Amino acid sequence: MKENDPHFAPERIARELDWNLLRTFVVLAESHSVTDAAAQLRLKQPTVSTALKRLEDRIGRKLINRSPGHYALTEAGRLLYREAVEINGSVLRLSTLMREMTDDVRGHVRIAVASHVVSPLIDRALAQFHADHPQATLTIDVQSSSKAIAEVTAKRASFAICLVGDHNPGLEYRRVFREYFGLFCGPPHPLFGRDDLTIADLEGHSSVSFETDRLQDVLKPVTVMRAQAALGQKITGVSSHLEEVRRMIISGLGVGPLPVHVAARDLRDQLLWQVPPFEDLPPIDVYLVWSERATKNRAEQILLDALLEAIENTPIEERSYK
Structure with a gap:
């Protein structure tokens, strides 16, 4: 394909591109296969494959590399996906915006x-x-x-x-706000209820935490706090939902981090017990x-x-x- 081929001119693409093709491509890009995308769109697989081929012909670039056991966006596909997501979102909002043009x-x-x-x-x-x-x-x-x-x-x-x-x-x-994370355990845990704890008492105990509790992620300060407490390497449970991390802590699966102000009621109800450290708690925004x-x-x-x-x-x- 020649870069200056008028068949792929921006004006022609803008004039002839079908919005439905972009919507189909967004689903394809977020799926694991054409079969998966077809199921989400409630279409037959050949119909979706044809739509992809039509879009690739319109754009003039291969968008998805497909082979047995392999399904990945090309560089052009990744670029189109970033733009198509915004375009698709704007189109979806048009009817809503028109409907809401009232005094109230x-x-x-x-x-x-x-x-x-x-x-x-x-x-x-x-x-x-x-x-x-x-x-x-x-x-x-x-x-x-x-x-x-x-x-x-x-x-x-x-x-x-x-x-x-x-x-x-x-x-x-x-x-919006800043919260501080502490470490807590639940009633079944051997450290629960002890007022004489030092950070050394946590050494070797198993822990639970968040999926983003890793050195390269947003909860890095919490990861560092757990490391300083010398908790064991074994993490017995993880979740991306705070409520589930709380559930695992209360159930005694291990020592885990929670925002101190969120845990306050459970502390009063004796469902949680805060363990060291108590000073210089990590802030999370x-x-x-x-x-x-x-x-x-x-x-x-x-x-x-x-x-x-x-x-x-x-x-x-x-x-x-x-």
Whole structure:
């Protein structure tokens, strides 16, 4: 193929490209095979294969390398996927935006939230939003932080409230609050209820933790704290959901990390027991993440602005929970 071939001119691609082909490609890119994509689209496999071939002909590039036991996006496929996700998200939002053009704020807000985000600032903003705009509706999806950010990138979520590792230059970030992690055990654990514990007492005990509790991930400070406590190398349970990590700790599977302010009620109810260290606990920041490029309905913009205003007007000391 010649690079200056008019058959592949941008103007021709823009004129002739079928939006449905892009939607099909997004599903293909997020699947493990054409068969998997066909099942999600409720189409026959030959139909999806034909759609892929048509798209490759329109774009002028091979998009997916397929062979027995191998299914992967090409470099061109990865580039198209990044763009197609945003395009597909914008198209999906068009009918919603048109339907919500009324005097009352009736829009729907979908928030992707990391597991068990606890913040009075967020609660107050939601309460005021509902009081001011009772016709607006809300969905809160609990997901891992990485998936929450992916939902914002794909314009499937209005915004996210989650932990953040690497910053995507196409998104906006604002710290909502800071929480501090401690180590805890449950009633069946041999350390439960002991007031005389030192960090040396934790040595060799098994632990439970989060899937992102690794040196290269966002919970690196928690990983370092566990290492300093000389907990055993054996991690008996992991989860991306805080509630499930809490469940495993309470059940006695091992010592595990939790935000101190989230664990406070369980401490009072004697479902959890905090173990050393008690000083210099690792801080973890929780962020509001949104895309300026995503067209927002009125409800989304109002709630986003309210959260940003609350963050701006609340000193970080009042947004730090220990």
